[in-house]
Structures are given as C-alpha cells and as structure tokens.
Amino acid sequence: MTETIKGGQTRDRILKRTREILITRGFYNTSINDIVVGTGVKKGNLYYHFSSKEDLGIAVLQDAKEDFFKFLESAFSGDNPLDCLRNFLDAILNEQRKKNFVGGCLFGNTALEMSDNNPEFARIINEIFRRWAGIIEGYLNEAIARGDLLTAFNPYQLSELIIAAIEGGIMMARVSKEGRELAGCIESLKKLLASNPRNVAPLQTAQ
Amino acid sequence: MTETIKGGQTRDRILKRTREILITRGFYNTSINDIVVGTGVKKGNLYYHFSSKEDLGIAVLQDAKEDFFKFLESAFSGDNPLDCLRNFLDAILNEQRKKNFVGGCLFGNTALEMSDNNPEFARIINEIFRRWAGIIEGYLNEAIARGDLLTAFNPYQLSELIIAAIEGGIMMARVSKEGRELAGCIESLKKLLASNPRNVAPLQTAQ
Numbered sequence: 269m270t271e272t273i274k275g276g277q278t279r280d281r282i283l284k285r286t287r288e289i290l291i292t293r294g295f296y297n298t299s300i301n302d303i304v305v306g307t308g309v310k311k312g313n314l315y316y317h318f319s320s321k322e323d324l325g326i327a328v329l330q331d332a333k334e335d336f337f338k339f340l341e342s343a344f345s346g347d348n349p350l351d352c353l354r355n356f357l358d359a360i361l362n363e364q365r366k367k368n369f370v371g372g373c374l375f376g377n378t379a380l381e382m383s384d385n386n387p388e389f390a391r392i393i394n395e396i397f398r399r400w401a402g403i404i405e406g407y408l409n410e411a412i413a414r415g416d417l418l419t420a421f422n423p424y425q426l427s428e429l430i431i432a433a434i435e436g437g438i439m440m441a442r443v444s445k446e447g448r449e450l451a452g453c454i455e456s457l458k459k460l461l462a463s464n465p466r467n468v469a470p471l472q473t474a475q
Numbered sequence: 476m477t478e479t480i481k482g483g484q485t486r487d488r489i490l491k492r493t494r495e496i497l498i499t500r501g502f503y504n505t506s507i508n509d510i511v512v513g514t515g516v517k518k519g520n521l522y523y524h525f526s527s528k529e530d531l532g533i534a535v536l537q538d539a540k541e542d543f544f545k546f547l548e549s550a551f552s553g554d555n556p557l558d559c560l561r562n563f564l565d566a567i568l569n570e571q572r573k574k575n576f577v578g579g580c581l582f583g584n585t586a587l588e589m590s591d592n593n594p595e596f597a598r599i600i601n602e603i604f605r606r607w608a609g610i611i612e613g614y615l616n617e618a619i620a621r622g623d624l625l626t627a628f629n630p631y632q633l634s635e636l637i638i639a640a641i642e643g644g645i646m647m648a649r650v651s652k653e654g655r656e657l658a659g660c661i662e663s664l665k666k667l668l669a670s671n672p673r674n675v676a677p678l679q680t681a682q
Contacts, residue, residue: 292591296503370591376646380584383650384499384577394650420666425659432643432660439583439642440635443590443601452632453639459627460667 279317282307283331291371294381295325329392332374349410353461360434361454365447372442376435401427430457486524489514490538498578501588502532536599539581556617560668567641568661579649583642608634637664
C-alpha cells in the first residue's frame with residue numbers, strides 16, 4: 269500500500285514537472301536526460317513508470333487534460349450563462365498573464381508540434397478541443413434560450429471561433445511577450461457575446 | 476557569374492525543400508541529416524550556404540515570409556475592400572485545403588515551437604504577424620471610410636482577432652484533419668465583416 273502510494277506520488281511528480289518542461293521546451297527539444305535532470309528521478313525509475321518518451325508525453329497530456337477541465341469548471345462561474353462565459357474568458361487571460369505569456373497552451377503547442385507526426389497525440393488534443401467547444405456551446409445555448417443573447421452565429425461554430433481566437437491569441441502573445449494581442453482577442457470575443465456588437469462600443473461611423 | 480547563379484539556385488532549392496520538411500516535422504524533430512537527405516545537397520555544400528541549422532531555419536522563415544506577403548497581395552483581390560477581405564479569407568482556406576490541412580502554417584508552428592527558445596525566430600514571426608495585421612487593418616479602415624462597414628470593433632484589434640482565429644482554426648483543422656473547424660472560423664469571420672452580424676443569417680431567436 270505504502271509502496272503504491274509512493275509510486276503514485278513519484279508518477280505524479282514526474283507528470284507535473286515534465287509538463288512544465290514540455291510546455292516551454294516542446295517535445296522534440298526535450299531529451300530523456302532533460303527529464304531526468306528536471307524531475308530528479310533516476311532514469312530506471314522513470315522507465316519503471318513510463319515505457320518511452322512518447323508514453324510519458326501522452327500521460328502528461330492526459331494529466332494536463334484533467335486539470336484543464338477542472339480549471340474550466342471553476343472558470344465558468346457567474347450568475348447567468350453570459351457572465352460565466354465572460355468570466356471564463358478573463359480566467360484564460362489571467363492564467364496566461366500569470367505566466368508572463370511564457371509557455372502558452374500545452375495543447376496548442378503539442379497540436380502544432382505533434383499532430384502530423386503522432387496520431388495518438390492528435391487524437392487526445394482533438395478530443396480536448398471538442399469537449400471544450402461542447403462546454404462553451406452549452407453556455408451559449410443557455411444564454412440564447414434565456415433570451416440573453418441574440419446572435420447570427422451558429423453556437424457550435426461560435427464556440428470553435430472562441431477557442432481558435434484564444435489559441436491564436438496565446439500564440440501571438442507568446443511571440444511578442446506583450447499580451448496585448450490576447451487581451452485584444454478576449455475583448456473582441458466579449459463584444460461578440462453582446463447581443464448586438466454594434467451597441468457595445470462607440471460606432472466606427474461611416475463618413 | 477555562372478558560379479553565383481548556380482550557388483543562388485542551390486541556396487534557393489535548399490530553402491524551399493527545407494521549408495517543406497520543417498512545416499510537417501518541425502525544427503527540433505528535423506536533423507541536419509534529414510535535410511541532407513531531403514534536399515539531396517551534400518553536407519559540405521549545405522554548410523557552405525548556412526553556418527548552422529538555426530541559420531538555415533532563420534533563412535527559411537525569411538524566404539517563406541517573402542512568399543507569404545506575395546501570396547497576400549494576390550489574395551486581397553476584389554472590387555471593394557470588403558470583397559478583398561472576403562477573398563483573402565477564402566484564399567487562406569483554399570491553401571490549407573490544398574494541403575489537406577497537413578503542415579498548417581509555418582509561422583504558427585514555428586511561433587509555438589521556437590519563440591521561448593530562440594528570440595530571433597520570435598522576432599521575425601512577430602514582425603510577420605504585425606505586418607499582416609497592418610494590411611488587414613488598412614482594408615478595414617478603407618471599408619469603414621467608404622461606409623461599407625459599421626463595426627463596434629477597433630480595426631486593429633479586429634485585424635488581430637482575424638489572424639488569431641485563422642491561426643487557431645488552422646491548428647484545430649490540423650489536429651482533426653477535417654478542415655471543418657477552419658471553414659467554420661472563416662465563415663464566422665465573414666459574418667463579422669458584415670455591417671451588422673444580426674442581419675446576415677437567421678437569428679437565434681430568444682424563447
């Protein structure tokens with residue numbers, strides 16, 4: 269029992285620390301030796317828990333996925349569905365700001381690095397994007413049903429646009445290290461969640 | 476003279492072929508040996524033109540950047556600025572479709588793989604995103620000035636939202652290999668370019 273707990277703790281420590289390494293360095297730029305040094309776990313012990321770097325990478329993704337959906341649960345807080353959506357958008361921006369826009373999004377990074385090379389990585393990330401879009405769509409549908417949101421967008425398509433703009437905004441902020449781009453995207457997405465975008469800010473008037 | 480032309484041709488062949496390799500495999504997952512095999516150019520000749528893999532990677536980015544802005548010039552075609560913007564969005568989707576959503580966007584891939592590891596890569600990609608945003612902003616401002624577009628969005632922020640949604644949409648399509656996500660994002664972005672998004676599609680009516 270104690271052995272199992274200790275083994276579980278070691279496994280978890282490897283997963284969490286490797287996640288930090290992979291998020292900034294990427295998968296191919298990280299060697300098993302980097303993981304040995306970064307986790308402080310001996311190579312033999314590492315291979316006891318994970319049969320290969322791919323196996324470890326997949327486990328890191330699965331572990332990060334669980335944490336991400338827990339984060340989303342708390343991020344979608346508010347008195348009504350539109351508030352929940354706005355708070356979720358702010359929570360994403362705050363998370364990236366806390367990290368000074370270093371590392372970006374593990375899923376986005378891995379999507380671009382691995383999806384043409386390893387179908388299992390692609391499969392997991394695809395699943396994450398779809399489940400995430402489904403959650404956003406649920407709030408959008410609720411807002412529409414309550415009459416809080418009038419939109420010309422198809423709710424599922426809008427939920428994918430939101431995810432795409434978040435992932436792209438994180439990418440742009442990571443490149444510039446300024447965060448202005450992601451903040452701008454979040455602001456624009458909030459405008460999209462206003463019933464009529466024309467009413468929520470000074471109009472660009474025609475001349 | 477002939478020597479120089481031949482040298483220039485070899486350099487160009489290395490750049491174009493390496494671009495294809497990097498776009499699907501990524502930078503760290505590509506070895507000098509992969510490039511030797513892929514280009515058919517001997518290692519000595521490769522090092523005659525480029526001092527290191529980083530040096531070659533930077534040159535590939537610069538070369539792809541020039542081609543990209545040439546592509547944009549032809550993509551923004553149309554009788555008025557809104558038409559130009561819509562045709563540009565379609566051109567992006569068509570380019571990705573032609574490639575079956577394999578490879579994605581070299582700049583986006585490199586942004587996520589390299590920007591925390593190599594400031595020179597980040598600097599070039601940041602420059603590309605800004606110049607691209609500036610071009611989109613120009614068309615948006617023109618459309619607003621002509622009275623073709625009434626929008627609550629700040630034109631520069633909207634141009635960055637468009638780029639973010641394109642990059643994120645390419646990412647999602649690359650993961651799913653379906654293209655539906657990018658097509659959806661492009662459709663949503665076109666709705667944003669209608670003066671009033673509420674008017675361009677059947678309303679999601681409140682109950």
